[in-house]
Amino acid sequence: MSDLLTPTFLTALIAGGILAGIPLLFASLGETIAEQSGILNVGLEGMMLTGAFCGFLGALATGNAWVGLTVGAISGLLVSLVMVVFCVRLGLDQIVVGISIILCAEGLTSLLHGAFFGQSYPRLDAIDVFAIPVLSQIPVLGGSLFSQPAPVYMALIVVGLVGWIFRRTTAGLDLRAAGERPDSLDAAGVSVVRVRTVAEMACGAFAGIGGAYMSIVGAGTFVPFLTGGMGFIAIVIAMMGRGHPWGAVLGALLFGMSLSIATALQLVGISIPVDVVQMLPFVSVMVVLVVFAREARLPAALGLPYVRGSR
Amino acid sequence: MRVMADAPAPAPATLSSTAGTPVPAVELIDITKVFPGVIANDHISLSVLPGEVLCLLGENGAGKSTLMSILSGLYRPDEGRIRVDGSDVRIDSPRRGRDLGIGMVHQHLSLIPTLTVLENLMLGSNKGIILDEKTARTRIADLASTLGITVDADARAGSLALGQQQHVEIIKALWKGSKVLILDEPTSMLTPQGIAELQKVLVELKTSGLAIIFITHKLHEAIAIGDRVTILKQGRVVGTIGPEILRSSTPQQLQRRIVATMFGEEADEVADVAELREDLEGHRVRRTMSETPLLELVGVSAPGHHGQYGVSDVSLAVRGGEILGIAGVDGNGQRALAEVIAGQRRPSAGDIRLAAASIVKLTVSSRQRLGLRYVTDDRLGEGVVRPFAVGMNLVLKRIGDKPFWRRGTIDRVAINATARELIAQFDIRTPSSETRIGKLSGGNIQKALLARELSFQPRVVVFSKPTHGLDVRTIAMVRERIRELAGRGVATVVISTDLDELIDLSDRVAVLFEGKIAGIVDNGPGAETRIGELIVGAQAA
Ligand SMILES: Nc1ncnc2c1ncn2[C@@H]1O[C@H](COP(=O)(O)OP(=O)(O)OP(=O)(O)O)[C@@H](O)[C@H]1O
Ligand SMILES: [Mg+2]
Numbered sequence: 118m119s120d121l122l123t124p125t126f127l128t129a130l131i132a133g134g135i136l137a138g139i140p141l142l143f144a145s146l147g148e149t150i151a152e153q154s155g156i157l158n159v160g161l162e163g164m165m166l167t168g169a170f171c172g173f174l175g176a177l178a179t180g181n182a183w184v185g186l187t188v189g190a191i192s193g194l195l196v197s198l199v200m201v202v203f204c205v206r207l208g209l210d211q212i213v214v215g216i217s218i219i220l221c222a223e224g225l226t227s228l229l230h231g232a233f234f235g236q237s238y239p240r241l242d243a244i245d246v247f248a249i250p251v252l253s254q255i256p257v258l259g260g261s262l263f264s265q266p267a268p269v270y271m272a273l274i275v276v277g278l279v280g281w282i283f284r285r286t287t288a289g290l291d292l293r294a295a296g297e298r299p300d301s302l303d304a305a306g307v308s309v310v311r312v313r314t315v316a317e318m319a320c321g322a323f324a325g326i327g328g329a330y331m332s333i334v335g336a337g338t339f340v341p342f343l344t345g346g347m348g349f350i351a352i353v354i355a356m357m358g359r360g361h362p363w364g365a366v367l368g369a370l371l372f373g374m375s376l377s378i379a380t381a382l383q384l385v386g387i388s389i390p391v392d393v394v395q396m397l398p399f400v401s402v403m404v405v406l407v408v409f410a411r412e413a414r415l416p417a418a419l420g421l422p423y424v425r426g427s428r
Numbered sequence: 429m430r431v432m433a434d435a436p437a438p439a440p441a442t443l444s445s446t447a448g449t450p451v452p453a454v455e456l457i458d459i460t461k462v463f464p465g466v467i468a469n470d471h472i473s474l475s476v477l478p479g480e481v482l483c484l485l486g487e488n489g490a491g492k493s494t495l496m497s498i499l500s501g502l503y504r505p506d507e508g509r510i511r512v513d514g515s516d517v518r519i520d521s522p523r524r525g526r527d528l529g530i531g532m533v534h535q536h537l538s539l540i541p542t543l544t545v546l547e548n549l550m551l552g553s554n555k556g557i558i559l560d561e562k563t564a565r566t567r568i569a570d571l572a573s574t575l576g577i578t579v580d581a582d583a584r585a586g587s588l589a590l591g592q593q594q595h596v597e598i599i600k601a602l603w604k605g606s607k608v609l610i611l612d613e614p615t616s617m618l619t620p621q622g623i624a625e626l627q628k629v630l631v632e633l634k635t636s637g638l639a640i641i642f643i644t645h646k647l648h649e650a651i652a653i654g655d656r657v658t659i660l661k662q663g664r665v666v667g668t669i670g671p672e673i674l675r676s677s678t679p680q681q682l683q684r685r686i687v688a689t690m691f692g693e694e695a696d697e698v699a700d701v702a703e704l705r706e707d708l709e710g711h712r713v714r715r716t717m718s719e720t721p722l723l724e725l726v727g728v729s730a731p732g733h734h735g736q737y738g739v740s741d742v743s744l745a746v747r748g749g750e751i752l753g754i755a756g757v758d759g760n761g762q763r764a765l766a767e768v769i770a771g772q773r774r775p776s777a778g779d780i781r782l783a784a785a786s787i788v789k790l791t792v793s794s795r796q797r798l799g800l801r802y803v804t805d806d807r808l809g810e811g812v813v814r815p816f817a818v819g820m821n822l823v824l825k826r827i828g829d830k831p832f833w834r835r836g837t838i839d840r841v842a843i844n845a846t847a848r849e850l851i852a853q854f855d856i857r858t859p860s861s862e863t864r865i866g867k868l869s870g871g872n873i874q875k876a877l878l879a880r881e882l883s884f885q886p887r888v889v890v891f892s893k894p895t896h897g898l899d900v901r902t903i904a905m906v907r908e909r910i911r912e913l914a915g916r917g918v919a920t921v922v923i924s925t926d927l928d929e930l931i932d933l934s935d936r937v938a939v940l941f942e943g944k945i946a947g948i949v950d951n952g953p954g955a956e957t958r959i960g961e962l963i964v965g966a967q968a969a
Contacts, residue, residue, distance in 0.1 A: 301538040
C-alpha cells in the first residue's frame with residue numbers, strides 16, 4: 118500500500134479531485150445562494166445537464182471554451198426561470214417543480230443530442246492549462262494544484278466574492294433575511310420575490326457553468342445523462358457548507374477526490390472493481406450526512422413559498 | 429404598576445394653533461377588511477395628531493392588529509382611504525409605509541434571530557451596495573441614547589431577552605425618522621421597569637412631534653399613556669374617550685367606563701379583574717395544601733442558551749394546592765427553569781422530584797404522563813403548529829390517543845367535537861375549528877394554547893406568562909382557571925414578569941435574578957414592595 122503515497126498517485130488524486138470538484142463547486146455555490154434565500158433548488162441536476170449540453174454546443178460551434186461556458190451559464194439561468202415563475206412568483210411546491218425540471222432536462226437533452234449527433238460523439242479540444250509561475254514548480258502539489266485550466270482559478274475568486282457579498286453587502290443581508298424570515302424582510306420594505314428571483318437566477322447560472330465545465334473541460338464531449346447525479350451531490354455539499362461558500366469548496370474537493378480515486382488507483386496499478394469505486398462518492402455522501410447532518414443549520418424558511426399576509 | 433397609573437397623564441404637546449384645526453398625521457377613513465369567515469375591520473375611521481398618543485383598546489380578535497397592518501402597508505384594505513398629513517395615499521407595501529414615515533412594532537416580534545442587532549437594523553434601510561456599518565452604529569447609539577436604553581449592536585437578536593428585543597424593535601421602527609409610530613402590544617412582554625422606561629421614551633417621542641398609536645390590553649396603561657382612547661369591538665369603533673374626559677376623570681371612573689364600552693352588558697363579569705380592584709388581597713382564598721411538596725427542585729443548575737441566563741443552584745418546593753409565583757426581569761433564567769422542570773433541558777446538577785420520586789432522568793413525555801405540564805410563553809414557536817387547524821392544535825398533545833385516533837387514523841368528528849367544546853369554553857374567536865390556527869389573533873392563539881393544556885388532569889403545571897396578550901376579561905377567566913386548578917390540589921408554578929399577576933395569584937413568590945433565587949416572599953401585605961426590592965435591589969447589586 119506504500120504505493121499510495123507516491124507522487125504519481127497524489128498528483129492524480131488531487132488533479133482529478135479538482136477536475137471533478139469544480140463542477141460540484143459551481144453548482145453547490147449556486148445552490149448555497151438559492152438556499153440562503155429560502156429556495157430549495159432540487160432541480161440543480163437539470164440545470165447542470167442543460168448547461169452541459171448547451172455549453173458543449175456553444176464550444177463546439179465556436180471552438181472556444183469560454184463561449185461554451187458562457188452559453189452554459191445562460192442556459193442554466195433560463196432553466197432557473199421556470200423555478201422563478203412557478204415557485205417564487207406563484208408559490209408552488211419547490212420540490213415538485215424541481216423534480217419536473219430534472220426530468221424535462223434529461224429528456225430534452227437526450228432527445229436533442231440524438232437529433233443533432235445521432236450516435237456520434239464529437240470531441241472538443243482540450244482546454245489550455247494555466248500554470249502559475251513558481252508555484253507550479255513545487256513537487257507533487259505544484260503539478261496538480263497550480264497547473265489548472267483558468268476557470269479553476271476563477272471559481273476560487275467567485276467563491277471569495279460570493280462570501281464577501283453574503284457578509285458585507287445589502288444584497289447579501291437581504292438574501293440571508295429572505296431565507297430566515299421572509300415576512301420580516303417584507304415588513305422591512307424589501308421585496309422577497311425580487312431577492313429570491315435574483316438568487317434563483319444566480320443559482321441557475323452557476324449550475325449551468327458547472328455543467329458546461331463537465332462537458333467542455335472534464336469530458337471534452339457530451340453524452341446523455343452526463344451529469345449523473347452530480348446535482349444531488351452538490352445539494353448535499355451546499356447543505357453541509359451551512360451557507361458558507363468556502364464550505365462548498367471543501368465539500369467539492371472532498372467529493373471530487375472520492376470521484377477521482379478510481380483513476381488514481383489505476384495509475385498506480387491497484388485495481389478495485391469499478392462498481393465499488395463508483396459507489397464511493399455516494400457512500401461518502403452518506404457518511405458525511407451521518408457525521409454532519411446534525412450540525413446542518415438550514416435557513417428557517419427554506420423550501421417555503423412566501424405569500425404576504427398569510428400566517 | 430400602580431406606579432404608572434398614579435403618574436399624571438402628560439398633557440398633549442401643544443399644536444400650532446395658528447393653523448386652526450391641526451392636520452392629523454394619519455387618518456384612516458372607513459377602513460374595511462374581510463378575511464374568510466370574519467370581518468376583521470368594519471368601516472373603521474380614526475385619526476392621530478402629531479404629538480399625540482392614541483390608545484387602541486379592544487378584546488382579543490377585535491381587529492386592532494389588522495387595522496395597524498393595513499396602515500403599515502402589510503395588508504391591503506378592501507375598502508376605505510388613508511390620508512397622511514392631509515393628503516390621500518396608497519400604502520400598497522410595507523416599504524411605501526416606511527417611506528411615508530410609518531414605523532410599526534409588530535405584536536409578534538419580527539427580528540431575525542440569526543442576524544445580529546446591527547444587521548437587523550440595517551435590513552431594508554441600508555443605502556448603497558455595501559453595508560455601511562459605521563453609520564448604522566452611530567444611528568443606533570443616537571437612538572439608544574434618545575430612548576435612554578443600551579443595546580449591544582453585535583449580539584445575535586435571538587440571544588436577547590424579549591424586553592431587549594423590544595427595544596431593538598422600537599429603534600427599528602424609528603430608524604427612518606418616522607412620523608407615526610405604531611406599537612402593537614409593546615408592554616405585554618415587559619417588566620414594570622421596562623414599561624416605565626417605555627413610557628418615558630414615549631413622552632420623549634411625542635414631545636418631538638411624533639404621532640403614536642399604542643395598542644394595549646392594560647387599561648391603566650391606556651389611561652396613563654393615552655391622550656385619546658379608542659375602543660374597538662368586533663371590527664368596529666364602539667367608543668372614543670377624548671383628552672378632556674381623560675384628564676378630568678379619576679382612573680377608576682375611566683376604567684369602569686372603558687370596560688362598560690368594551691364588554692357592554694357583560695361588563696359585570698370583569699368587574700373583579702385585578703387592575704380594577706383597589707386591594708388585591710381580597711382575591712386570595714385559603715386553599716388546603718398538601719403536607720409534603722408535590723414538586724421539588726433540589727440544587728438544580730442548568731446552562732443558559734444563546735447567552736441568556738441558565739439557572740444555578742435553584743431549590744424550590746411547591747405543595748399540592750399551592751401557587752408559587754416566579755418573578756424577575758425577563759431573561760434571568762425563567763426559560764431555563766421552566767424547561768428544566770418540563771424536561772426540555774437537561775440540568776447539569778441537582779434533582780427534580782415529583783411527589784418525592786426523582787423525575788430528573790425522565791423524558792418530556794414520561795413527565796407529562798406523570799401529570800406534569802408546561803404552558804410555554806413561546807406560543808408561535810413551540811406552542812402551536814401554525815399551519816394546522818385550531819381543532820388539531822387543541823388535541824395536539826394527544827396524538828395517538830382515543831377517541832381522536834382510532835386504529836391509526838384520525839377521527840375528525842371526535843376532534844372537532846372536543847375542539848368546539850374547548851372553543852366555546854375558552855371563548856376562542858375563530859371562524860371554525862378547521863381554520864388554521866396561525867390566522868387567529870394573538871390573544872386567541874394564547875387562549876387555544878391554554879385550553880389545550882388545561883384540558884388534561886395535571887398534578888403539576890408550570891405556566892409561563894399565562895395571560896400575556898389577553899384582554900381583561902380573558903385574563904380574569906384564565907386566572908380563575910389557575911385558581912381552580914390549585915383548588916383541586918395541583919401544584920402550580922406561575923412564571924410572569926407582571927407583578928400584579930403574581931400578587932393576584934400566588935401564595936408565595938420567588939424572585940429569579942441572574943439564574944439564582946434572590947429570595948422567596950410570602951404573599952401578603954407589603955409583599956409587593958419586598959418583591960419589587962428583590963427584583964430591583966438585586967439588579968443594583
Ligand atoms: N391573515 C389572516 N387570515 C385570516 N384571518 C385573519 C388574518 N389576520 C387576522 N384575522 C382575523 O381577523 C380578526 C382580527 O384579528 P386581529 O389580529 O386584528 O385582532 P386583535 O385585535 O389584534 O386581537 P389580539 O388582541 O388578540 O391581538 C381575528 O378574528 C382573526 O382571526
Ligand atoms: Mg393583535
